[in-house]
Amino acid sequence: MSSIEFRILIFDGRDTLFSHDNWVADIPLRSKFPRLFDLVVYKESTVEEMGRLGWEVTVHDTWRWLLDLVHGYSASGAYHFLTTPVVPVDRYLVDDVWHKLIPSKVSLFVWRLLRDRLPTKDNLARRRVIPAANTTCSAICDNLETARHLFLECNVLSSIWPSVLHWLGSSAVLPGELRHHLNQFIHMAGLPRFTHIHLKIISFASVWVIWKEGNNRIFNNAACNPSSLLEKIKFNSYLWLKSKQTAFSYSYHDWWKKSLLCMGVH
Ligand SMILES: [Zn+2]
Numbered sequence: 001m002s003s004i005e006f007r008i009l010i011f012d013g014r015d016t017l018f019s020h021d022n023w024v025a026d027i028p029l030r031s032k033f034p035r036l037f038d039l040v041v042y043k044e045s046t047v048e049e050m051g052r053l054g055w056e057v058t059v060h061d062t063w064r065w066l067l068d069l070v071h072g073y074s075a076s077g078a079y080h081f082l083t084t085p086v087v088p089v090d091r092y093l094v095d096d097v098w099h100k101l102i103p104s105k106v107s108l109f110v111w112r113l114l115r116d117r118l119p120t121k122d123n124l125a126r127r128r129v130i131p132a133a134n135t136t137c138s139a140i141c142d143n144l145e146t147a148r149h150l151f152l153e154c155n156v157l158s159s160i161w162p163s164v165l166h167w168l169g170s171s172a173v174l175p176g177e178l179r180h181h182l183n184q185f186i187h188m189a190g191l192p193r194f195t196h197i198h199l200k201i202i203s204f205a206s207v208w209v210i211w212k213e214g215n216n217r218i219f220n221n222a223a224c225n226p227s228s229l230l231e232k233i234k235f236n237s238y239l240w241l242k243s244k245q246t247a248f249s250y251s252y253h254d255w256w257k258k259s260l261l262c263m264g265v266h
Helices: 034-039 075-083 104-114 121-126 147-153 160-167 178-186 193-219 226-243 252-257
Strands: 006-009 062-065
Touching (some): 104 193, 147 193
């Protein structure tokens, strides 16, 4: 779902970023007024900081589900919104991350990733959850931890992509922007349309494993080597394909060794 259905309801403005959050328009102010945003000196200020000229502050900010202001958010309301054709849906914003073969927690994770809503260190620092000085990548590669860095540019964690491509018999160079990267992976040149769901599952398993590994390094002070990470990607993707698809009769060894054959490519 896109930010156009959710909007922050402002009370004290302390938890809401003036330029980056969606609180007063359909899109964040930085997107609505990009030239003005270029001129803003304090780009990370909250609404409270920008409005210190006498606003009453009593209650914390909260989120409001704009499609039902009376009863608020419900799963059935969201489902109705997504499945009713008369409601205009911006497919670019919604993104097609949901599929019965993909665990919903993983779909939600990718949905957040594509909107840069994961608690990466740059985002945590922007929200003042951690100090700006503590934003080094979880893999301790001395770079700022952004989603783009973690999943695409980190020479430790995201170095897994060439191995995944090699497993699939490809050596494609993928774009350096997350949405395009995943799209190009899913629509890999030379592979037929019926492989797209398999490739989507593999690409989602890859970002999932990278994220888990970053957390593993932070919270457990432990690290997996690249070949273990590739194994986890193969195993997760196999599990997701196998658990809800009775027709998928291949063994893990088949998947591990001849993934394209398991996708129906001969
Ligand atoms: Zn890194």
